[in-house]
C-alpha cells in the first residue's frame with residue numbers, strides 16, 4: 130500500500146511569526162505522514178517546533194551541486210543540515226520562474242537523494258496542453274525526463290499538479306484526477322505515493338482522497354494556517 134501523505138508548500142510565505150502554526154500542525158500529525166515545506170529561512174525553526182512530533186520538514190527546491198559558487202541557491206545537503214528530510218523538486222513555479230527543465234529536475238532529485246532527502250517530484254500540464262488533449266503525453270514526458278533511474282517509494286513521491294489548478298481556486302474534477310493518477314500508477318508501480326495538488330481545501334479533500342490512486346495531497350495556500358491544513362490532514366487519516 131502506498132503511504133498516505135499530506136504535504137504543505139508554504140512557497141515564499143512565512144516569517145518567524147508563522148512558527149506557532151507549524152506547532153499546531155505538528156500536534157495534529159501522526160495518523161498520516163505530514164510534511165511542511167517552508168521557505169529555507171524557516172527550516173531550522175520549524176524543525177525545532179516539530180521536535181518530538183511526527184511532523185516532517187522539507188525544502189522547496191535544491192541546487193544539483195552540494196556546494197560552490199551559486200549565489201542565492203541552496204543545496205540539498207544544506208537543507209538536510211538545517212533539519213529537512215524532504216525536498217520538493219520540479220514545482221511548476223520553479224519550472225516557470227527559473228526555467229528549470231526536466232534535466233534540471235532530474236539532477237535536483239538525484240542531489241536530494243544523495244543528501245538523504247526524499248523527493249516530492251512535481252509534474253503537471255498547462256491549461257493549453259489540457260485543452261489540446263495532450264495531458265497524458267505531457268505528464269509521461271515530464272516523468273520520463275525528470276524521474277531518475279533508481280526511484281523507489283522510499284526516496285520519491287510523485288505530485289500531480291495541473292498548472293491551471295495551482296493557486297487559482299480551480300480544482301481538477303475527480304474524473305480528471307482519477308484519469309491521470311490511474312495512468313501514473315501504471316507508470317510508477319503499486320507502492321509509490323501519488324499526491325494531487327491544486328487548490329486542495331478542507332471542502333474538497335475528502336472527495337479527492339476517496340479516489341483509488343490518490344494517496345494524499347500537496348497543498349499550497351491552505352497549508353499556511355493550521356485551521357485550514359489540519360482538516361485536510363484529518364480527511365486523509
Ligand code: PEP
Nearest residue numbers: 295296326327328349350
Ligand atoms: C502548490 O503550490 O503546490 C499548490 C498546490 O498550491 P495551491 O494549493 O495553493 O493551489
